[in-house]
Amino acid sequence: EWVDFTEFFNRIIERFEMSKEQNATFKRAFSKKTRFIEIDEDKITQVLYNIISNALKYSPEGGTVTYRLRDRGEALEVSISDQGMGIPKDNVNKIFDRFYRVDKARSRQLGGTGLGLAIAKEMVQAHGGAIWAKSEEGKGTTIYFTLPMERDQEDDWE
Ligand code: ATP
Numbered sequence: 517e518w519v520d521f522t523e524f525f526n527r528i529i530e531r532f533e534m535s536k537e538q539n540a541t542f543k544r545a546f547s548k549k550t551r552f553i554e555i556d557e558d559k560i561t562q563v564l565y566n567i568i569s570n571a572l573k574y575s576p577e578g579g580t581v582t583y584r585l586r587d588r589g590e591a592l593e594v595s596i597s598d599q600g601m602g603i604p605k606d607n608v609n610k611i612f613d614r615f616y617r618v619d620k621a622r623s624r625q626l627g628g629t630g631l632g633l634a635i636a637k638e639m640v641q642a643h644g645g646a647i648w649a650k651s652e653e654g655k656g657t658t659i660y661f662t663l664p665m666e667r668d669q670e671d672d673w674e
C-alpha cells in the first residue's frame with residue numbers, strides 16, 4: 517500500500533518513545549515533508565522494530581538514538597544511529613547472517629536469537645532495497661536501509 521513514509525516513521529518512533537523503559541533520547545533528523553512510497557507496512561514495521569530494539573538493547577542508559585531520512589533519487593534511505601557499544605570491524609558484515617551474534621557471552625546475557633537483522637534483511641530485499649551497517653567499537657552503530665521509490669512489477673511480495 518502507498519503510505520507517507522515520514523508519517524509512518526514518526527508513528528513507529530512515537531510508539532517506541534512511549535513504551536521505552538530506558539532513558540534514551542530520540543532525535544529526529546529529517547524534514548516533515550511528505551514522502552509517498554509503496555511498502556508492505558507490516559513488514560517494514562518489523563524491520564524498524566528489529567533495528568530500533570537493537571539500538572536500545574546494545575546501548576548503555578542515556579544514549580541518543582538518531583533517526584534520519586534521505587532522498588537518494590530512486591530510493592529513500594532510512595538510517596538509525598546509536599551511541600552504544602558498537603561492533604568490531606571484522607564482524608560488521610556478519611550481523612545480517614542468521615543466528616550470528618557478536619560476542620556469545622555478552623549476547624547470552626542480553627538475550628535474543630540472532631535472527632532480528634536476518635529477518636530485516638529479507639524484508640528489505642523483498643522490497644527491492646538494500647541494508648548495511650557502519651559501526652565503531654565503543655562509539656556506536658548506524659544501520660542503513662533503502663526502499664525504492666518506484667517498485668518493479670515483478671518484485672516479490674512474499
Ligand atoms: P534477536 O534480534 O533475534 O532478539 P539479536 O539482537 O542478537 O537477537 P540481531 O538483531 O540479528 O540478533 O543482531 C545480531 C547481532 O548483531 C547482535 O547479537 C549484536 O551482537 C549485534 N548488533 C546488532 N545491532 C547492534 C547495535 N545497534 N549495536 C551493537 N551491536 C549490535
Ligand code: MG
Pocket residue numbers: 566569570628632633
Ligand atoms: Mg536484535
